Amino acid sequence: MRLINSSMFKVDHSHVLASIVGHAITSPDKVALVEGSVRVTYAQLVANIECAASYLQSMGLKHGDRIVLSAQKEPGFVYLYLAAHLIGVVNVVVDSTLPADRLDYIMGVIQPAAVFGNHLKLEGKTVIPIDDINFECQSVKQLQLLSLHDSDVADVMFTTGTTGRPKGVCLTHANIAGSANNTNGFIGTMADDVEALALPLSHSFGLGRLRCVLMAGATLVLVGSFANLKTFFAIIENEQVTGFGMVPAVWQYIKRLSGNRIAKFADQIRYIEIGSASMSLEDKRLLMELFPDTRICMHYGLTEASRAMFTEFHEAVGHLDAIGRPASPLVEACVLDEDGHPVSAGEDGEICIRGNMVISSYFLDEDNKDCFHDGWFRTGDWGHQDSDGLFYLTGRKKELINVGGEKVSPITIEEAILSFGIADCACIGVPDPNGVLGEVPKAFLVSGSGVAQVPTIDEIKRHLASRLPSHEIPVEWEWVNSIPRTSSGKIQRLKLKK
C-alpha cells in the first residue's frame, strides 16, 4: 500500500479533510466506504484522494477553478469531491437527471473548467467518466498546495430559487465543516457507527451526511437509492448498519411498501436523521413507537443554512410540532418582522439564522438581494419562538412547492405549461392525495378566448414530460376563468389555496 504523502497534512483550510487524515493516521485499517463488494479503508481513502488531487492538477486545474461533478454513489465520486477540496478547486455537484435546460443554465453560470460523471449528458461539452479515472496510482507527483483558507468556497450547490431559476449557494470550507460538527454533536454519530446513505448526493442533506460520517471516522455504506427496499434492508442487516438519513416522503414509502418490517432493526439503529420537509405528528409518533431507543433527530434548515435547528423526538414529547432549537451553541436563530425588528415570543415573523454554517453570499450577486439582514440570513420561512425558546414553523413566505423534499418553483412549471399555448396558468402545492409526498403541484389553467382547440390535460402532461422531471408535473388540474393577480400582475397563489 502506498504511504500517505506528507502534503496530505497541509489541510488546515478544510476541517473535513483534516478529520479524515486524522482517522487515516489513527485507524488506517478502519473501513471508511463500502459500495457493493468494494471496501475502502481510511488509509486507502486518503491515498486515493491524494491521487485524485494529483490527477486534477495534471489537468491544469487550480485554486478557484470550478468543476461540475455528477452525483454518484461510488467511491470515485468521493475521491474527486474531496480531492477538489484539497487543492482549492470548487465542486458543483449536480443530479445527472436534471433537465437539459437547467443543466445548461448551471453550466452557463458556473463556466466549469472540467465536468465529471458517468451518466451525465451534455451537448458540446466533454464529460469525463469517473469510472475511467485511476484512483489507485502507485506514485503521486508532489501536489502543489497553495495557502488556502477555510473562508474559501468549497462547494456551490444549486437550489431552487423563487424566481424559477436555480440559485448558486456558495458554501465555504468553514460552512460545510461547521454544519457537520453541529450535526454530529447533536445526533452523536461516532467512529463505531455504520451509516447507510441512500439519500441523493446532489442535495445538501445527502452530501452533508457523507461529510458527517467521514468526519466522525465512521463507516459509510453507499446505497443507490431507497427505491429497492429489499436491497436497503439487506444492507442494514449485512453491514450491521447503525444509522441512516431519510426525508419524510421516504418514510411514507417505507411504510407503504414494507409496513413495519423495518422495526426488526430497531435494536441496532442508533440514530435516524430526518429533514427537508415537514412530517406529520402521526408519523413522528409511529417512528418513536417502532424505534424506542433510537435517537430520531429531525433538522430544520436550508442549503444556505444547513441543519440550523434540531429536535429529537423522544426528548420532545409534548413539543413534537416544534422544529426545535439551534443545532449548537455556534448557531443562533431569531424571528424578525417585515422591517427587520425582533418580535415578541409567540408572535409570527420571518425565521432568521446566523452561525458557522450560514453562507455569506450566493454565486450571483443579484441573488443576494433581500436575503441578509444585519448579519442574519433570512430563510423566507414564517414561524415563532415560544417562551421556552423552541421554534415553530407556521408557513412559507417563499412559494416553493415541497414534493417529497424536492423544492419545486411554481414558476418553472408555469413557464413550461405556458409554452404549450395555454393563455394563463398558476401552480400551487396541494397535499398529495396518496399521502406519500407531502405536497404535489396543482395547476390552474385558463384556456383563453378565441383559442381554436384547447389542449387536453393529457396532451399538456405529455408536453411537460419532455421538459420537467416527473415530480414537477402537476398531479391535480383545474380549468378556471382567470388567475387572481395583484395590480402589478403578480399571481396571488394564496388565494388559489383557499
Next chain:
Amino acid sequence: METQVKQIIAQVLNVELDKITDDLSAGDIPEWDSVGNLAIISTIEQELELEFPLEDLFDLTSVKSIIDEVNQLKHV
C-alpha cells in the same frame, strides 16, 4: 400482458422500452427511484384494473416480479 407491463414502466419512467429488461430492478437506473416505483405501482393498478395486495408490494422489486404478480392477479 408482459409487453403491456413493460410499456407502462417505460412510459412512467420516461425511458426507452428496450431499457426495460426482465432483470431490471428498482434503483438500477436513476429514473427508477422511489417516486418512480410508486408511480409504476399506481399506474399499473389503474390501467390494468387490478390491486396489488399490500403484503406483496415489498417483493415487487424487478420487472420480472411485477410481470409475474400481474399474471397471477389476472390469472393469465
